[in-house]
Amino acid sequence: MTMRGALYFALVALALLGTGLFSSWTVALTILNMGLISAIMSLGVNLQWGYAGLFNVGVAGFVALGGLGAVLMSMSPVGEAWSAGGGRLVLALVIALGTLVGAIALWKRLSRYRVPALVVLLLVGFFAYRAVFDPAVEAIEAVDPSVTGYLGGLGLPVLFGWPFGALLAAGAAWIVGKTALGLRSDYLAIATLGIAEIVVAVLKNEDWLARGVKNVYGVPRPVPYEIDLQNSTRFVEWMQNWGFDPVVGSAVVVKLCYSALFLVVLLALIWMAEMALRSPWGRLMRAIRDNEEAAEAMGKDVTRRHLQIFVLGSAVCGLAGAMMVTLDGQLTPGAYQPLRFTFLIWVMVIVGGSGNNWGAVLGGILIWFFWVQVEPMGQWLMQAITAGMAEDSDLRSHLLDSAAHMRLLTMGLVLLIVLRFSPRGLIPEK
Amino acid sequence: MSGNPYQDDRGNKDATITNPSGRGEIEVSTGTGHGSHTAEAFLIGDSMTGGYGKSGPDILHDCTVAVNKGEIAVIVGPNGAGKSTAMKATFGMLNLRQGSVRLDGEDITGLTPQARVVKGMGFVPQTHNIFTSMSVQENLEMGAFIRTDNFKTTMExxxxxxxxxxxxxxxxxxxxSGGQRQQVAVGRALMTQPKVLLLDEPTAGVSPIVMDELFDRIIEVARTGISILMVEQNARQALEIADKGYVLVQGANAHTGTGKGLLADEEVRKSFLGG
Amino acid sequence: MDFLNALVALTNFVIIPATAYGSQLALGALGVTLIYGILRFSNFAHGDTMAFGAMVTILVTWAFQKMGVSIAPLPTALLALPFGIAATAALVIGTDRAVYRFYREKKAAPVTLVIVSMGVMFVMNGLVRFIIGVDDQRFGDGARFIISARDFKEMTGLREGLAIKTSAGLTIITAVIVVAALFWFLNKTRTGKSMRAYSDNEDLALLSGINPERVVMVTWLIVAALATIAGTLYGLDKSFKPFTYFQLLLPIFASAIVGGLGNPLGAIAGGFLIAYSEVAVTYAWKKVLTYSLPESFAPEGLAQLLSTDYKHAVSFVILIIVLLFKPTGLFKGKSV
Structure with a gap:
């Protein structure tokens, strides 16, 4: 990292410190924690875009899958639901998978009549699947719908959910990449756009899986609960010794625990990414990016490398998604908006500096800081603009209500300005 | 990584978001301060020195090519001699550091390629020289795009x-077919009723029979009073129909003379025509 | 068995809604495909351009309604449409001047423009939400139906009613007129041909004296008109909500790509293919099947293949299938 890069990081730290000092430390730490997660997401996208020029516009989907991973690992299993329809559901999924595998095998084996055979197989498989699946789902979702109504998870510590979330995202990425990469040219962008939409739709509608739009609450934590800290006399004494309010102190300590955890993951990822970049593998990736024909002529399997890095990057996004669900303590499928979880991440990568891991991290934290802080700034700006207007003016109330949308406008402007005047980003690739 | 950060696409070739076909590559680059006086040629690129881009290395070194009214001038030379570059320089696609280009006595060194088309120059690139998705007639209509008068007779x-x-x-x-495409390409350029026609290797990639026919047509075009400046790989055949020939070596004039004269020149024959 | 009633039910619940939706997608996809063909990038801001155009049309419609101007039985929005188009044209041409032109001059890689269009998308999205808010807006007026279900039943004596909403009828007619006009323009006029020439071969177009900036301006103008018309018709037919326009991006891109990117004919075919499959797969076929099958075969359930929440999945799957077997799309598109 250069002097300039260090300076930018210092500025971001200063901004967070300022927020802590003038607003509140919980706010500052909340921003920092989500900023760290955003940084991991942009690391993932940077891996794909910066190293290999792969255009992933389905980040939201991979992030959501990661969140699902955390839920599936950490929530306690709902025994009643399993006995009501668990077995049948698994059977239905096996039928679905079997049909697909059979269809692919059929397509490869047969040469004559393969289209009609395929159609028949798919139709039969589909109806068999629905016949088993529908009643099973109904039974599962009927089990205490206000609290559970789903199968639950494995009941393991949530930290196991992180690699599992990454794995889920990687699996989805493999399927997408396998189909969308490596024809004469790619069609990855549209494929990722579609898969993200589908993943989020599945999460919203398949209540048996993760309660759909009813959300999963109470995802276990890897760190202590505030209330436990407040009840611990040792902690209260400790806080009082330092002269802090135990209630505020407990919130700050919990958030600091998260920050430490996220920071460890982030640093580990950066270290790995940097090592990978300097390894022969990384050099090959850059060689492919800079001159694909030449790399191909040297006998390098470009498509395989692209698939590799696409899966890796998506896994990182999935990891971040799992971390986010852990931090929030809940999975809310309705929240995975592409603007927030795909395009905002792109703004982070481009503003930070495509191809530079430190840039991606900087962009992640910086843009997240702005994303959060633009709203109060907009609110303040609107107050200032409308100060002279009559109390009951329609325009005044409209302007005040609209201040929340300032952040989209601002993010767009930030992206456009950086692209124009500093197209390589704040910390350019060396 | 290229010098222009806006052109860095990181090797992305995602066809669902970007459309690589038909993109423009022409870099308009013109202008020097220097002028000089030479012959009464109809089109002359005079003592040209320059290269591609603002800071690119010089490809041409004090190179001069010219064509008289209604004549055929041919630029020949070994690979990488700057033949096409010399012709493109007369058309405003090169950054000239020295020298000038004049058309019918008028200095056009500072004009863009489009402006030169308006002045009466027609250019047929070596490749991508037709609108493949459009009909032959539409190709010719597009050739006549700048004309406001009725171009039916020209098309006839x-x-x-x-x-x-x-x-x-x-x-x-x-x-x-390849030969027919070249005819469309030349036809398109003729639709502006140019006074001078620049042809960049018009016979590249066509069979010898088609090549002879194309040369016949080019002679016919020249007979109508249009000056033709042409770059050719097939040096011997080209020089046979040329009124004037330029042999370029490493961006500089090596031999200049009439087509017949160069064909007869012992040294030219030995070094460039294979004996 | 009752084929006549089955046919009416099919027309009422599948064919008419799908044709209207297909027309809206086709108009949207035409805009995307024109930008792809001429400016050579996929415009992520297209959904939001549609939203902006529809928004201006709505605001003007409201103004007309307040003034008591009306062209009943047609919706007032039709009268407001030219204003919407003008405002959108001003916006996109202004955006081109302020943003895109710079990158053209730098001969930027198309993917740079894609990223730029993301920035524009954010700005336009914010702008629309800022002006009109995020809520559902209704602005349709005039007659609600061309034929109502009851009238149809009385007329024909059938059990099944056929209702044609004014907005659906209007959408289809407008789409036909707009598409015909566009094709006439592209194939018959000098400017239209110069656009095709520029799309085909930029350098040669330049050498032929075609002014690239003019081609680009005309393209944006047409795109603004297409986007506004598509956005307004969609809003009239369903409802106006900024977020749904953003979500339309996927089916619109899918339509353009399935048809063959850069090919206007393909955009239309793609739009209808996507719309018909979305409606067919997410429609509950119980009624139609009950009419058309012998009684003993009548389905017990809704006979719905997928819940409507998965309609975008359908466009996606169709897209993947087409690309796997025909990488250039149904009609020959540019590369892929």
């Missing part, structure tokens, strides 16, 4: 010159 003249195009006028140009 082109059809008379290349009768096969009349038969295929409604066919997409991309479906034609």
């Amino acid at each position: 003249q082109v059809f008379d010159l290349f009768p096969i195009l009349r038969d295929k006028r409604n066919q997409p140009a991309g479906e034609l």
